[in-house]
């Protein structure tokens with residue numbers, strides 16, 4: 001059995017930081033409202049001319065460096081984004097060119113805020129199928145470019161950034177019994193779980209696009225509906241991931257959730273009876289960076305020494321579509 005080891009991670013945040021107080025000078029909002037309803041205090045904003053592929057390249061370089069892997073070894077780049085540089089070609093190919101490589105496949109995955117979990121599942125399945133040995137999985141976004149800066153209900157929530165992981169095929173890792181204790185399980189991605197319900201696609205969407213309006217459009221959201229579905233869907237998919245691996249919440253060392261809203265994260269932690277100390281939180285500093293949020297959070301917790309080799313890490317996300325998913329990995 002071939003499995004995917006996560007052998008490195010990296011992240012990149014644009015240097016400009018936008019605070020709630022600065023936002024309050026632009027739209028009718030307050031720092032107190034944003035903190036109380038979302039937990040967000042700051043977000044990063046890409047500079048003029050700084051592209052999603054630039055953010056993705058920096059995150060990819062950091063991930064490759066932490067893995068000690070040369071870009072020329074990468075035979076697959078899967079980049080999750082809802083804010084590509086261009087309608088086509090894929091932003092993944094721009095990152096490939098910036099990394100100076102030309103081997104293997106490179107393509108984008110579009111599942112909005114669930115994009116990183118979707119991209120991780122795609123790359124994991126390429127590796128399991130024997131079609132890739134070394135994969136770069138990137139989540140990169142410049143949501144600041146698709147926000148309606150007059151709409152206080154959405155413009156306060158999102159930020160820009162990128163995160164990446166390197167997966168490497170590990171052959172012949174012995175299978176532990178399904179009921180073995182969590183610390184006896186092999187390292188690597190244990191399972192991924194993806195869902196979509198396209199009936200809800202107008203709950204969170206961009207009101208533009210090449211085949212509809214020929215404009216880029218702006219993000220539109222029914223916030224309360226998204227919130228309601230997020231808590232239900234995320235609670236379901238984390239339970240599904242645990243059950244599929246015969247594990248309980250007590251076996252989880254770190255929950256690395258999509259960083260959309262502190263109240264959604266708190267709800268999932270409570271539902272799992274997981275102490276909040278076991279949850280990696282970056283929403284306060286990064287806001288919602290869509291497909292970048294989970295790998296950004298992974299990178300923070302790996303670099304500050306919280307996530308260590310052998311730890312059981314549960315990742316989850318939910319986004320427009322709706323799409324949602326979870327991935328369980330032994331680091």
Ligand code: COA
Nearest residue numbers: 029030033037113152153156223224226227260261318319
């Ligand atoms: N500042 C101040 N007031 C605001 C505001 C802001 N930034 N945004 C909305 N409001 C106001 C609304 O206009 C409304 O005022 P009204 O009662 O006078 O009409 C009031 O606050 C309540 O609005 P509501 O939308 O019901 O607030 P809420 O408690 O649902 O919080 C969200 C709004 C967006 C924070 C919340 O719905 C949410 O987080 N939803 C999920 C969003 C999400 O995670 N999206 C990404 C998923 S990947």
